[in-house]
Every structure is written in C-alpha cells, then in structure tokens.
Amino acid sequence: MIGIENRAAQPIAVCIGDSTAALQVDTTIYELDAVLRACYKYTDRCFLFLTREPESPNLVNILFMGKGQMDLANVLGEFCNELVDQSLRIALSREFGPIRELIVAQAFSEGNLLDSQRDEGDYASDPLGIGERR
Amino acid sequence: MKATTQAILLALANADRGEISGLPLWEHLYSEESVSAAAAAFSDHCCVERVAEGDETFLSLSIHTGTAPERRAVAGEFLNFLLNHTLQSRWQKAHD
Numbered sequence A: 001m002i003g004i005e006n007r008a009a010q011p012i013a014v015c016i017g018d019s020t021a022a023l024q025v026d027t028t029i030y031e032l033d034a035v036l037r038a039c040y041k042y043t044d045r046c047f048l049f050l051t052r053e054p055e056s057p058n059l060v061n062i063l064f065m066g067k068g069q070m071d072l073a074n075v076l077g078e079f080c081n082e083l084v085d086q087s088l089r090i091a092l093s094r095e096f097g098p099i100r101e102l103i104v105a106q107a108f109s110e111g112n113l114l115d116s117q118r119d120e121g122d123y124a125s126d127p128l129g130i131g132e133r134r
Numbered sequence B: 001m002k003a004t005t006q007a008i009l010l011a012l013a014n015a016d017r018g019e020i021s022g023l024p025l026w027e028h029l030y031s032e033e034s035v036s037a038a039a040a041a042f043s044d045h046c047c048v049e050r051v052a053e054g055d056e057t058f059l060s061l062s063i064h065t066g067t068a069p070e071r072r073a074v075a076g077e078f079l080n081f082l083l084n085h086t087l088q089s090r091w092q093k094a095h096d
Helices: A032-044 A072-108 A116-120 B003-013 B032-041 B068-095
Strands: A012-016 A020-026 A046-053 A056-066 B019-024 B046-053 B056-063
Touching (some): A032 B068, A056 B068, B003 B019, B032 B046, B046 B068, B056 B068
8 A cells, every 4th residue: 555544533532421531533634722721711611631652743632531420522523523613613713823923013003004104204205106107 | 522521521530529539640741749739729629649569650539518509619719729839830940
C-alpha cells in the first residue's frame, strides 16, 4: 500500500454505564487549544478530566461524568460538534485576527491608521497627488 | 481504548463510594499549583493526595461525608474546579 494510511475514525468514544464515558481525540486533527476550549464550555453540563496516553502523545483522553440524569452518548456527539466549532473559530481568528484588531484600533483612534497623510495632509501640500496632471 | 483510559474509567466508576485512586495526572496540563488550589478549595469535603511513581504522577481523592450521589458530585466538582483553574492559569499566561 503506497501513500495510504489506515487510521481509526476519530474521535473514539466509550461509554461505561449511563454516567461515565471517555472520548479519545487526536490532537493532530483537533488542536489542543480547541479541545481545551470545548472542555471548558462543557464544564456546566459534565464533570471532565483529561489525560494523555504516555505512549501516544498526540492522543488526549477526555473523561466525562454526567451531572445527574443525561444521555451521555448524545452529549458526546454534541461535544464532537463543539470540537469542530472551536477548531473553526481558532482558524478564523488566526486568519482574520489582525484585521479585526485593526478595525477595533481604527474605531478608537482619531487619525487614519492605514494612511495618516489622508486625514492630516492639506490641499497645498497635496500628499496624494490629487491635483497632479494625468 | 488504551490501558490508561481503562484505569481512569474504573477509578471514576468508584466515585459513588467516595474513593478515587490512581488517576494519572497529565502534568503538562494540570500544574502543581492548580492541584494545590483545588485541594485547598475542597479541603472541607475531601482529602487529596498527589503521589509520584517514577515518571508518572497519580491523584487520589477520598470523600467521607454525604450520600453516594453527593460524594460523586463532590468528586466531579473537584475535577471541574481543577480543570477550570488550570485553563484560566494557562490562558492568563498566554495573554501576559
């Protein structure tokens, strides 16, 4: 087999009884920050504990204990969607974060951050060359 | 599912009895400071022990008061407190 790698479908979930479950997440697919953000969001619904397999450092195990009566299988499914959501948020923040910061900075500044000449120049000096013959 | 996960699932299955022992602690994530803060916050409800064995560190919890659901809730709230403290410290460091 050339160029094809057999990998188990991710994430892998195991439920023990009605109230305890484990989910194994590959951090080469969902980065650790996305996993941690998703866990933080779920602390109001479940009790969570994270571990890492010593021999597989890319795999993070998330242990869930339900708070009261709940369908843990359903919660695990929703958690997987949350992983996708958080991964996308991180990717978008990485891509558009600098633009967002510039828009916020511009909104609170008096001058033009991109082109200071545009607001501060006068017609006599004509910094943009508007009066030049074309 | 690997051996570590099975060990933790079995440990958590005993949460109703108020005894959780041998939880492998991911030290890269859960700092000693966070474990100490969680242990101090829950000192009225449970006894926390942190044991180093070779390269690994394990966490044990003993909860002696309350009914089975209450003991389970205390153990769970301890784990969530530990996680929240850890994440807030981590994100605080990232912003500094």
